[in-house]
Amino acid sequence: MAKRLPFDSSEIMTRADELMNAASNRYRITVQVANRAKRRRYEDFESMDDPMMKPVIRAVIEMSDELTQPEIIGD
Template identity: 60%
Template sequence: MNDYKIDSRDILCKTESLLNTEHSRYKITVQVAHRAKRRKYEDIDIVDDPLIKPVIRAVIEMVDEITQPEIIID
């Protein structure tokens, strides 16, 4: 994810696909918010890419987990 360039259209498409996977937009919004908050405080010493906000990173990760389940390690 270090070399990930932010493309607003790509982020919008990923967000829409994430919202379409769940019947409750509220539920998915809360999940994204919790993940973003957790990532923000877990990665406080890791300076990955300051241009990618925790919410954007959370959306990207969640979409990748749904579309590419092979990337999830037990």
């Protein structure tokens, strides 16, 4: 029996595409996503909220939300 993933891969691809299109520098946004994922990995290591969602996927979701919802503050 296959496990159901807690996210839709097409949604992740769409969000990642939105991030890339909104960025003035593709390399810079890639590094920002990687840095956030790395930071979240260490912050969430103890809690393990959703072990199926990788830190990089969570970072893409958070950063794309910040694009569409400017009231969310992030780096």
